[in-house]
Amino acid sequence: MSQEPSSPQSTVPDPQYPIVVKGLRNAFGDHVIHEDLSLEVRKGEILGVVGGSGTGKSVLMRSIIGLQEPAAGDVCVLGHSMGEDQEEDEVDLRSRWGVLFQGGALFSTLTVGENVEVPLKQFYPNMSESLRSEVARFKVRLSGLPDDASFKYPSELSGGMRKRAGLARALALDPELLFLDEPTAGLDPIGAAAFDELTRELKETLGLTVFLITHDLDTLYAICDRVAVLADKKVIAVGTIPELLALDHPWIQEYFNGPRGRAAETARAGHQGQVKPAAVAAAPNNAGAAQEPGA
Numbered sequence: 001m002s003q004e005p006s007s008p009q010s011t012v013p014d015p016q017y018p019i020v021v022k023g024l025r026n027a028f029g030d031h032v033i034h035e036d037l038s039l040e041v042r043k044g045e046i047l048g049v050v051g052g053s054g055t056g057k058s059v060l061m062r063s064i065i066g067l068q069e070p071a072a073g074d075v076c077v078l079g080h081s082m083g084e085d086q087e088e089d090e091v092d093l094r095s096r097w098g099v100l101f102q103g104g105a106l107f108s109t110l111t112v113g114e115n116v117e118v119p120l121k122q123f124y125p126n127m128s129e130s131l132r133s134e135v136a137r138f139k140v141r142l143s144g145l146p147d148d149a150s151f152k153y154p155s156e157l158s159g160g161m162r163k164r165a166g167l168a169r170a171l172a173l174d175p176e177l178l179f180l181d182e183p184t185a186g187l188d189p190i191g192a193a194a195f196d197e198l199t200r201e202l203k204e205t206l207g208l209t210v211f212l213i214t215h216d217l218d219t220l221y222a223i224c225d226r227v228a229v230l231a232d233k234k235v236i237a238v239g240t241i242p243e244l245l246a247l248d249h250p251w252i253q254e255y256f257n258g259p260r261g262r263a264a265e266t267a268r269a270g271h272q273g274q275v276k277p278a279a280v281a282a283a284p285n286n287a288g289a290a291q292e293p294g295a
């Protein structure tokens with residue numbers, strides 16, 4: 001049995017949990033998105049984040065990376081309390097993660113290479129132009145694009161290539177954390193599977209911790225170590241898919257046991273020749289739906 005890291009509940013940041021969210025509240029006017037939401041992301045894992053549309057997956061990601069100021073709660077990233085550190089510390093911290101936003105969010109007037117150079121220019125203003133361009137081209141190749149893609153504009157690329165270009169930019173600064181917001185949305189199944197494979201490979205070779213928002217059941221089965229489920233304004237459960245399937249929550253059951261969920265599981269089991277074994281964990285601050293097995 002694998003050794004669980006020590007609990008992140010103490011006040012001393014635990015490096016085994018690079019992202020710790022406690023008691024998060026987000027609201028837009030009267031519209032409460034999160035209430036008392038808690039989540040811990042383990043170092044080196046790919047954590048899939050799922051939930052119905054509008055449950056606040058992207059808002060959660062924005063809260064973690066400091067783009068959304070929470071109404072209440074604590075967000076600790078790589079040992080730093082967001083919103084409490086000095087501004088220069090936060091700027092430094094931002095260089096330690098990369099983000100692939102929905103749609104890629106590339107600058108349309110810049111080539112792919114120039115897009116990748118943007119964060120390099122921002123964080124390493126003294127880097128020579130030639131080194132910057134070389135690093136950018138390397139990141140483009142690392143993301144599975146041909147070398148000449150560096151010189152193309154986003155409009156000249158397919159949707160899948162644009163995603164990879166966005167990934168190249170997210171990797172520009174050699175981040176420890178990678179945030180992916182629906183990376184396979186809009187891709188055909190082959191392109192989506194290839195992107196999944198790339199994510200897994202990069203995570204393993206670069207030692208990344210990945211926070212991955214997705215609706216793609218195939219992605220969850222193929223590459224996620226654990227899955228966090230957002231519902232009822234909080235994370236109601238976190239675990240492997242077999243762990244989640246053991247829980248008696250209607251949304252979880254419908255999501256994973258619906259026709260698409262079963263198809264994704266069958267495809268995965270057929271691919272591996274077996275279904276993944278289960279081990280159970282519950283969300284640290286769930287709404288009571290998630291239970292330890294046997295509890």
Ligand SMILES: Nc1ncnc2c1ncn2[C@@H]1O[C@H](COP(=O)(O)OP(=O)(O)OP(=O)(O)O)[C@@H](O)[C@H]1O
Nearest residue numbers: 028031033051052053054055056057058059060215
């Ligand atoms: N800047 C904003 N101002 C007002 N409301 C917002 C803002 N950003 C998000 N919201 C609202 O917060 C809720 C959660 O949005 P969010 O984009 O996080 O959902 P999501 O779970 O990522 O959805 P989807 O799966 O459809 O992408 C939505 O109702 C959205 O309209």
